[in-house]
Amino acid sequence: MKTLLVFLLIFSIIVVIHEFGHFYFARRAGIRVREFSIGMGPKLFAHQGKDHTAYTIRMLPLGGYVRLAGLNEEEDLQAGMEVSLAFNDQNQVTLINKSKKSGQDELPVRINDFDLLDDLTIEAIPVGQDVMQTYSVSDQALLVEEDGTKIPLAPRSMRYESASVWHKFLTNMAGPLNNFILSILIYTLIAFLLPGVPVGTTSGESQPVVGQVSQNSPAAAAGLQADDEIKAINGQTIETWEQLTQTIQDNGAKELSLTVERAGKDVQVQLTPEKADNDGGDPNRLVIGIMQKSNVSYDSSLGARLTYGFTQTWAVVTGIFGVLGSMLVSGFKLDNFGGPIAMAQMTNQVVSYGFTTILSFMAYISANLGVFNLLPIPALDGGKILLNLVEAVRGKPLSQSKEGIITLVGVFILFVFMIAVTWNDIQRAFFN
Known part of the structure:
Protein backbone atom coordinates (compact mmCIF):
# COMPACT_ATOMS: atom_id res chain seq x y z
CA MET A 1 0.00 0.00 0.00
CA LYS A 2 2.84 2.40 0.84
CA THR A 3 4.46 1.75 -2.54
CA LEU A 4 1.15 2.32 -4.33
CA LEU A 5 0.55 5.62 -2.54
CA VAL A 6 4.08 6.85 -3.29
CA PHE A 7 3.71 5.78 -6.94
CA LEU A 8 0.40 7.64 -7.31
CA LEU A 9 1.75 10.72 -5.53
CA ILE A 10 4.90 10.90 -7.67
CA PHE A 11 3.07 10.34 -10.93
CA SER A 12 0.25 12.75 -10.07
CA ILE A 13 2.64 15.57 -9.15
CA ILE A 14 4.65 15.12 -12.34
CA VAL A 15 1.51 15.05 -14.50
CA VAL A 16 -0.04 18.09 -12.79
CA ILE A 17 3.16 20.12 -13.25
CA HIS A 18 3.42 19.04 -16.90
CA GLU A 19 -0.19 19.82 -17.74
CA PHE A 20 -0.12 23.12 -15.85
CA GLY A 21 2.54 24.31 -18.29
CA HIS A 22 0.16 23.71 -21.22
CA PHE A 23 -2.72 25.23 -19.24
CA TYR A 24 -0.88 28.42 -18.28
CA PHE A 25 0.49 29.27 -21.72
CA ALA A 26 -2.77 28.34 -23.47
CA ARG A 27 -4.61 30.78 -21.21
CA ARG A 28 -2.00 33.49 -21.92
CA ALA A 29 -2.46 32.89 -25.66
CA GLY A 30 -6.23 33.34 -25.38
CA ILE A 31 -6.90 29.66 -26.11
CA ARG A 32 -9.92 28.42 -24.18
CA VAL A 33 -9.08 25.47 -21.91
CA ARG A 34 -12.06 23.15 -21.73
CA GLU A 35 -10.81 20.57 -19.26
CA PHE A 36 -7.86 19.98 -16.94
CA SER A 37 -7.88 16.28 -16.12
CA ILE A 38 -5.81 14.18 -13.78
CA GLY A 39 -6.09 10.55 -14.81
CA MET A 40 -7.81 8.93 -17.76
CA GLY A 41 -11.03 7.03 -18.31
CA PRO A 42 -14.38 7.46 -16.52
CA LYS A 43 -14.87 10.65 -14.51
CA LEU A 44 -14.80 10.40 -10.71
CA PHE A 45 -14.94 14.08 -9.75
CA ALA A 46 -15.50 17.40 -11.53
CA HIS A 47 -15.37 21.04 -10.47
CA GLN A 48 -16.37 23.97 -12.68
CA GLY A 49 -13.88 26.81 -12.24
CA LYS A 50 -14.71 30.49 -12.51
CA ASP A 51 -12.79 30.41 -15.79
CA HIS A 52 -15.37 27.82 -17.01
CA THR A 53 -12.66 25.15 -17.23
CA ALA A 54 -13.75 21.72 -16.00
CA TYR A 55 -11.26 20.37 -13.45
CA THR A 56 -11.68 16.60 -13.32
CA ILE A 57 -10.21 13.53 -11.69
CA ARG A 58 -10.61 10.32 -13.67
CA MET A 59 -10.44 6.68 -12.71
CA LEU A 60 -7.13 5.52 -14.24
CA PRO A 61 -4.12 7.27 -12.65
CA LEU A 62 -2.00 6.79 -15.77
CA GLY A 63 -1.52 10.35 -16.92
CA GLY A 64 -3.70 13.36 -17.54
CA TYR A 65 -4.41 15.99 -20.13
CA VAL A 66 -5.35 19.59 -20.81
CA ARG A 67 -8.16 19.73 -23.32
CA LEU A 68 -7.84 22.81 -25.50
CA ALA A 69 -10.58 24.18 -27.71
CA GLY A 70 -9.71 23.23 -31.25
CA LEU A 71 -7.04 20.64 -32.05
CA ASN A 72 -9.54 18.96 -34.41
CA GLU A 73 -12.07 18.71 -31.59
CA GLU A 74 -15.69 19.15 -32.65
CA GLU A 75 -18.66 20.04 -30.49
CA ASP A 76 -20.15 16.61 -31.27
CA LEU A 77 -23.60 18.02 -31.99
CA GLN A 78 -25.60 16.66 -34.90
CA ALA A 79 -28.74 17.52 -36.77
CA GLY A 80 -31.69 15.64 -35.29
CA MET A 81 -30.07 15.38 -31.85
CA GLU A 82 -32.26 16.22 -28.86
CA VAL A 83 -30.67 18.49 -26.27
CA SER A 84 -31.95 20.92 -23.66
CA LEU A 85 -31.09 24.62 -23.58
CA ALA A 86 -30.83 27.13 -20.75
CA PHE A 87 -30.99 30.90 -21.28
CA ASN A 88 -29.85 34.10 -19.59
CA ASP A 89 -31.82 37.31 -19.14
CA GLN A 90 -30.85 38.44 -22.66
CA ASN A 91 -32.43 35.24 -24.03
CA GLN A 92 -29.03 33.91 -25.09
CA VAL A 93 -28.24 30.22 -24.77
CA THR A 94 -25.90 29.70 -21.83
CA LEU A 95 -26.11 25.90 -21.58
CA ILE A 96 -26.41 23.12 -24.16
CA ASN A 97 -27.17 19.91 -22.27
CA LYS A 98 -26.48 16.61 -24.04
CA SER A 99 -26.81 14.48 -20.91
CA LYS A 100 -29.99 12.70 -19.91
CA LYS A 101 -30.23 14.80 -16.74
CA SER A 102 -31.76 18.16 -17.55
CA GLY A 103 -32.85 20.95 -15.24
CA GLN A 104 -36.45 22.13 -14.81
CA ASP A 105 -35.65 25.50 -16.40
CA GLU A 106 -34.14 23.97 -19.51
CA LEU A 107 -35.94 23.85 -22.86
CA PRO A 108 -35.79 20.50 -24.72
CA VAL A 109 -35.23 20.99 -28.47
CA ARG A 110 -34.34 19.00 -31.57
CA ILE A 111 -31.36 20.50 -33.42
CA ASN A 112 -31.69 21.30 -37.09
CA ASP A 113 -28.47 23.27 -37.65
CA PHE A 114 -25.89 25.21 -35.64
CA ASP A 115 -22.84 27.46 -35.92
CA LEU A 116 -20.82 27.64 -32.71
CA LEU A 117 -17.67 29.07 -34.32
CA ASP A 118 -18.63 32.32 -36.02
CA ASP A 119 -22.33 33.27 -35.83
CA LEU A 120 -22.91 31.49 -32.49
CA THR A 121 -26.43 30.33 -33.31
CA ILE A 122 -28.51 27.18 -32.93
CA GLU A 123 -31.44 26.44 -35.21
CA ALA A 124 -33.83 24.02 -33.51
CA ILE A 125 -37.44 23.02 -33.00
CA PRO A 126 -38.70 22.91 -29.38
CA VAL A 127 -39.96 19.43 -28.50
CA GLY A 128 -43.74 19.31 -28.91
CA GLN A 129 -43.80 22.21 -31.37
CA ASP A 130 -43.38 22.47 -35.14
CA VAL A 131 -41.98 25.98 -35.57
CA MET A 132 -38.25 26.35 -36.20
CA GLN A 133 -36.45 28.78 -33.89
CA THR A 134 -33.03 30.40 -34.17
CA TYR A 135 -31.30 30.97 -30.83
CA SER A 136 -28.33 33.22 -30.15
CA VAL A 137 -25.57 31.50 -28.15
CA SER A 138 -23.46 33.32 -25.56
CA ASP A 139 -19.71 33.16 -26.07
CA GLN A 140 -19.55 32.05 -22.42
CA ALA A 141 -21.97 29.15 -22.93
CA LEU A 142 -21.26 25.68 -21.56
CA LEU A 143 -21.79 22.29 -23.18
CA VAL A 144 -22.82 19.44 -20.87
CA GLU A 145 -21.38 16.20 -22.22
CA GLU A 146 -23.07 12.83 -21.87
CA ASP A 147 -21.11 11.98 -18.70
CA GLY A 148 -22.18 15.28 -17.11
CA THR A 149 -18.88 17.13 -17.63
CA LYS A 150 -19.42 20.82 -18.42
CA ILE A 151 -16.98 22.29 -20.92
CA PRO A 152 -16.97 25.85 -22.30
CA LEU A 153 -17.81 26.50 -25.93
CA ALA A 154 -15.18 28.36 -27.91
CA PRO A 155 -15.71 30.82 -30.75
CA ARG A 156 -13.15 30.57 -33.55
CA SER A 157 -10.97 33.34 -32.09
CA MET A 158 -10.50 31.34 -28.88
CA ARG A 159 -9.48 28.05 -30.47
CA TYR A 160 -6.01 26.57 -30.80
CA GLU A 161 -5.84 26.91 -34.56
CA SER A 162 -6.46 30.68 -34.33
CA ALA A 163 -3.42 31.29 -32.10
CA SER A 164 -0.14 32.52 -33.57
CA VAL A 165 2.62 30.01 -34.34
CA TRP A 166 4.67 31.41 -31.46
CA HIS A 167 1.84 30.97 -28.95
CA LYS A 168 1.20 27.43 -30.21
CA PHE A 169 4.89 26.62 -29.81
CA LEU A 170 4.98 28.00 -26.25
CA THR A 171 1.83 26.11 -25.32
CA ASN A 172 3.24 22.80 -26.58
CA MET A 173 6.74 23.38 -25.23
CA ALA A 174 5.57 24.40 -21.75
CA GLY A 175 4.71 20.87 -20.60
CA PRO A 176 8.16 19.31 -21.14
CA LEU A 177 9.81 22.54 -19.95
CA ASN A 178 7.90 22.30 -16.66
CA ASN A 179 9.16 18.74 -16.24
CA PHE A 180 12.75 19.94 -16.56
CA ILE A 181 12.10 22.81 -14.14
CA LEU A 182 10.57 20.38 -11.63
CA SER A 183 13.60 18.11 -11.95
CA ILE A 184 15.97 21.04 -11.37
CA LEU A 185 14.03 22.22 -8.31
CA ILE A 186 13.89 18.74 -6.75
CA TYR A 187 17.59 18.06 -7.29
CA THR A 188 18.36 21.50 -5.82
CA LEU A 189 16.24 20.64 -2.76
CA ILE A 190 18.15 17.36 -2.42
CA ALA A 191 21.44 19.31 -2.55
CA PHE A 192 20.35 21.29 0.53
CA LEU A 193 19.13 18.16 2.35
CA LEU A 194 22.47 16.35 1.92
CA PRO A 195 25.68 17.18 3.85
CA GLY A 196 27.30 17.89 0.47
CA VAL A 197 26.77 17.25 -3.23
CA PRO A 198 28.91 14.78 -5.19
CA VAL A 199 31.50 16.32 -7.47
CA GLY A 200 34.34 14.81 -9.46
CA THR A 201 36.12 14.88 -12.79
CA THR A 202 34.13 13.58 -15.74
CA SER A 203 37.00 11.42 -16.93
CA GLY A 204 37.46 9.92 -13.47
CA GLU A 205 33.79 9.07 -13.15
CA SER A 206 33.80 7.32 -16.51
CA GLN A 207 37.02 5.32 -16.25
CA PRO A 208 36.60 1.51 -16.34
CA VAL A 209 38.54 1.02 -13.09
CA VAL A 210 37.48 -1.61 -10.56
CA GLY A 211 36.70 -0.23 -7.12
CA GLN A 212 35.29 -3.33 -5.42
CA VAL A 213 34.86 -7.00 -6.31
CA SER A 214 31.81 -8.86 -4.99
CA GLN A 215 32.33 -12.14 -3.20
CA ASN A 216 31.33 -15.34 -5.01
CA SER A 217 31.05 -13.45 -8.30
CA PRO A 218 32.51 -14.30 -11.72
CA ALA A 219 35.00 -11.44 -11.25
CA ALA A 220 36.15 -12.82 -7.88
CA ALA A 221 36.52 -16.32 -9.30
CA ALA A 222 38.60 -14.95 -12.19
CA GLY A 223 40.89 -13.05 -9.83
CA LEU A 224 39.95 -9.45 -10.65
CA GLN A 225 41.19 -7.00 -8.02
CA ALA A 226 40.48 -3.46 -6.86
CA ASP A 227 42.27 -0.80 -8.96
CA ASP A 228 42.36 -3.09 -12.02
CA GLU A 229 41.65 -1.08 -15.19
CA ILE A 230 39.79 -3.01 -17.88
CA LYS A 231 41.38 -2.08 -21.20
CA ALA A 232 39.61 -4.45 -23.62
CA ILE A 233 36.93 -7.15 -23.86
CA ASN A 234 37.35 -9.83 -26.53
CA GLY A 235 39.86 -7.54 -28.23
CA GLN A 236 37.48 -4.54 -28.28
CA THR A 237 39.02 -1.47 -26.66
CA ILE A 238 37.15 -0.23 -23.57
CA GLU A 239 37.47 3.46 -22.70
CA THR A 240 34.56 4.18 -20.35
CA TRP A 241 32.61 2.40 -17.62
CA GLU A 242 29.42 2.81 -19.66
CA GLN A 243 31.06 1.08 -22.62
CA LEU A 244 32.20 -1.70 -20.30
CA THR A 245 28.72 -2.42 -18.96
CA GLN A 246 27.12 -2.20 -22.41
CA THR A 247 29.68 -4.58 -23.95
CA ILE A 248 29.04 -7.13 -21.20
CA GLN A 249 25.32 -6.88 -21.83
CA ASP A 250 25.63 -7.11 -25.63
CA ASN A 251 27.81 -10.25 -25.53
CA GLY A 252 25.26 -12.18 -23.50
CA ALA A 253 26.04 -15.02 -21.11
CA LYS A 254 29.17 -16.08 -23.03
CA GLU A 255 32.74 -16.34 -21.80
CA LEU A 256 34.61 -13.05 -22.07
CA SER A 257 38.31 -12.42 -22.42
CA LEU A 258 39.33 -9.28 -20.50
CA THR A 259 42.57 -7.39 -20.93
CA VAL A 260 43.31 -5.82 -17.54
CA GLU A 261 46.04 -3.34 -16.62
CA ARG A 262 47.39 -4.13 -13.15
CA ALA A 263 50.41 -2.36 -11.68
CA GLY A 264 51.49 -1.22 -15.14
CA LYS A 265 51.26 -4.67 -16.74
CA ASP A 266 48.55 -6.25 -18.92
CA VAL A 267 46.85 -9.36 -17.56
CA GLN A 268 44.43 -11.63 -19.42
CA VAL A 269 41.32 -12.75 -17.52
CA GLN A 270 38.53 -15.09 -18.62
CA LEU A 271 35.07 -15.06 -17.03
CA THR A 272 31.40 -15.62 -17.83
CA PRO A 273 28.76 -13.01 -16.80
CA GLU A 274 25.72 -14.03 -14.79
CA LYS A 275 22.23 -12.60 -14.44
CA ALA A 276 21.86 -9.88 -11.85
CA ASP A 277 19.70 -10.33 -8.76
CA ASN A 278 17.75 -7.07 -8.94
CA ASP A 279 14.82 -7.75 -6.58
CA GLY A 280 12.25 -6.71 -9.16
CA GLY A 281 14.56 -4.98 -11.64
CA ASP A 282 15.54 -6.19 -15.11
CA PRO A 283 16.14 -9.94 -14.72
CA ASN A 284 18.01 -10.06 -18.05
CA ARG A 285 20.76 -7.67 -16.98
CA LEU A 286 24.17 -9.37 -16.95
CA VAL A 287 26.92 -8.57 -14.45
CA ILE A 288 30.38 -9.83 -13.56
CA GLY A 289 30.39 -8.65 -9.94
CA ILE A 290 32.43 -5.45 -9.87
CA MET A 291 31.77 -1.90 -8.75
CA GLN A 292 33.34 1.16 -10.31
CA LYS A 293 36.09 2.98 -8.46
CA SER A 294 34.72 6.33 -7.41
CA ASN A 295 36.70 9.53 -7.84
CA VAL A 296 33.84 11.55 -6.41
CA SER A 297 34.26 13.99 -3.53
CA TYR A 298 31.62 16.10 -1.83
CA ASP A 299 31.17 19.87 -1.88
CA SER A 300 29.04 21.63 0.73
CA SER A 301 29.41 25.16 -0.67
CA LEU A 302 26.36 27.24 -1.56
CA GLY A 303 27.43 27.47 -5.20
CA ALA A 304 27.67 23.69 -5.55
CA ARG A 305 24.23 23.23 -4.00
CA LEU A 306 22.63 25.85 -6.25
CA THR A 307 24.10 24.40 -9.45
CA TYR A 308 23.47 20.74 -8.56
CA GLY A 309 19.88 20.83 -9.83
CA PHE A 310 21.01 22.00 -13.26
CA THR A 311 24.00 19.66 -13.60
CA GLN A 312 22.11 16.60 -12.38
CA THR A 313 19.11 17.25 -14.63
CA TRP A 314 21.48 17.78 -17.57
CA ALA A 315 23.21 14.49 -16.76
CA VAL A 316 19.86 12.66 -16.83
CA VAL A 317 18.80 14.31 -20.10
CA THR A 318 22.11 13.62 -21.87
CA GLY A 319 22.05 10.05 -20.57
CA ILE A 320 18.60 9.49 -22.10
CA PHE A 321 19.67 10.95 -25.43
CA GLY A 322 22.75 8.73 -25.24
CA VAL A 323 20.53 5.65 -24.96
CA LEU A 324 18.33 6.87 -27.84
CA GLY A 325 21.43 7.56 -29.92
CA SER A 326 22.84 4.11 -29.24
CA MET A 327 19.62 2.57 -30.53
CA LEU A 328 20.25 4.21 -33.90
CA VAL A 329 23.45 2.16 -34.07
CA SER A 330 22.58 -1.08 -32.27
CA GLY A 331 18.86 -1.18 -33.04
CA PHE A 332 15.60 -0.56 -31.18
CA LYS A 333 15.29 -2.37 -27.84
CA LEU A 334 12.12 -2.49 -25.75
CA ASP A 335 14.24 -3.21 -22.68
CA ASN A 336 15.42 0.41 -22.83
CA PHE A 337 11.87 1.55 -22.01
CA GLY A 338 9.58 1.04 -19.08
CA GLY A 339 5.86 1.58 -18.56
CA PRO A 340 3.71 1.88 -15.44
CA ILE A 341 4.64 -1.62 -14.25
CA ALA A 342 8.37 -0.90 -14.47
CA MET A 343 7.84 2.44 -12.73
CA ALA A 344 5.89 0.72 -9.95
CA GLN A 345 8.71 -1.80 -9.52
CA MET A 346 11.29 0.98 -9.30
CA THR A 347 9.08 2.80 -6.80
CA ASN A 348 8.99 -0.33 -4.67
CA GLN A 349 12.79 -0.33 -4.59
CA VAL A 350 13.29 3.36 -3.80
CA VAL A 351 10.63 3.53 -1.06
CA SER A 352 12.82 1.47 1.25
CA TYR A 353 15.72 3.93 0.90
CA GLY A 354 13.94 6.92 2.38
CA PHE A 355 12.69 10.39 1.52
CA THR A 356 15.76 11.72 -0.30
CA THR A 357 15.88 8.72 -2.65
CA ILE A 358 12.18 9.11 -3.41
CA LEU A 359 12.77 12.76 -4.28
CA SER A 360 15.68 11.80 -6.54
CA PHE A 361 13.51 9.21 -8.25
CA MET A 362 10.76 11.80 -8.84
CA ALA A 363 13.27 14.21 -10.39
CA TYR A 364 14.63 11.45 -12.61
CA ILE A 365 11.16 10.41 -13.82
CA SER A 366 10.19 14.05 -14.43
CA ALA A 367 13.24 14.63 -16.63
CA PRO A 376 8.90 14.17 -32.75
CA ILE A 377 6.03 11.68 -32.69
CA PRO A 378 2.55 12.92 -33.68
CA ALA A 379 0.24 13.21 -30.65
CA LEU A 380 3.22 13.92 -28.37
CA ASP A 381 4.27 17.49 -27.60
CA GLY A 382 7.33 17.01 -29.81
CA GLY A 383 5.10 16.07 -32.74
CA LYS A 384 2.97 19.17 -32.22
CA ILE A 385 6.09 21.33 -31.99
CA LEU A 386 7.28 19.83 -35.29
CA LEU A 387 3.97 20.84 -36.88
CA ASN A 388 4.44 24.34 -35.44
CA LEU A 389 7.85 24.54 -37.15
CA VAL A 390 6.33 23.31 -40.43
CA GLU A 391 3.68 26.02 -40.13
CA ALA A 392 6.35 28.66 -39.48
CA VAL A 393 8.29 27.59 -42.60
CA ARG A 394 5.22 27.29 -44.85
CA GLY A 395 3.62 30.47 -43.55
CA LYS A 396 0.37 28.62 -42.96
CA PRO A 397 -0.73 25.52 -41.03
CA LEU A 398 -1.55 22.17 -42.54
CA SER A 399 -5.22 21.63 -43.23
CA GLN A 400 -7.18 20.33 -40.24
CA SER A 401 -7.94 17.11 -42.11
CA LYS A 402 -4.24 16.40 -42.75
CA GLU A 403 -3.27 17.36 -39.22
CA GLY A 404 -6.05 15.12 -37.91
CA ILE A 405 -4.75 12.16 -39.92
CA ILE A 406 -1.20 12.77 -38.67
CA THR A 407 -2.45 12.92 -35.08
CA LEU A 408 -4.43 9.68 -35.47
CA VAL A 409 -1.33 7.94 -36.85
CA GLY A 410 0.63 9.20 -33.85
CA VAL A 411 -2.02 7.99 -31.41
CA PHE A 412 -1.94 4.56 -33.05
CA ILE A 413 1.87 4.40 -32.85
CA LEU A 414 1.79 5.38 -29.17
CA PHE A 415 -0.98 2.87 -28.44
CA VAL A 416 0.97 0.01 -30.02
CA PHE A 417 4.17 1.17 -28.32
CA MET A 418 2.57 1.30 -24.87
CA ILE A 419 1.05 -2.16 -25.31
CA ALA A 420 4.45 -3.54 -26.35
CA VAL A 421 6.26 -1.82 -23.44
CA THR A 422 3.66 -2.96 -20.90
CA TRP A 423 3.74 -6.55 -22.18
CA ASN A 424 7.54 -6.48 -22.04
CA ASP A 425 7.33 -5.20 -18.44
CA ILE A 426 4.97 -8.07 -17.55
CA GLN A 427 7.29 -10.64 -19.09
CA ARG A 428 10.32 -9.25 -17.26
CA ALA A 429 8.45 -9.07 -13.98
CA PHE A 430 6.60 -12.37 -13.95
CA PHE A 431 7.97 -14.77 -16.57
CA ASN A 432 11.77 -14.38 -16.41
Missing part, protein backbone atom coordinates in the same frame (compact mmCIF):
# COMPACT_ATOMS: atom_id res chain seq x y z
CA ASN A 368 12.53 11.36 -18.45
CA LEU A 369 8.95 12.42 -19.14
CA GLY A 370 10.17 15.78 -20.44
CA VAL A 371 12.53 14.13 -22.92
CA PHE A 372 9.98 11.51 -24.00
CA ASN A 373 7.36 14.18 -24.73
CA LEU A 374 9.82 16.07 -26.92
CA LEU A 375 10.23 13.13 -29.31
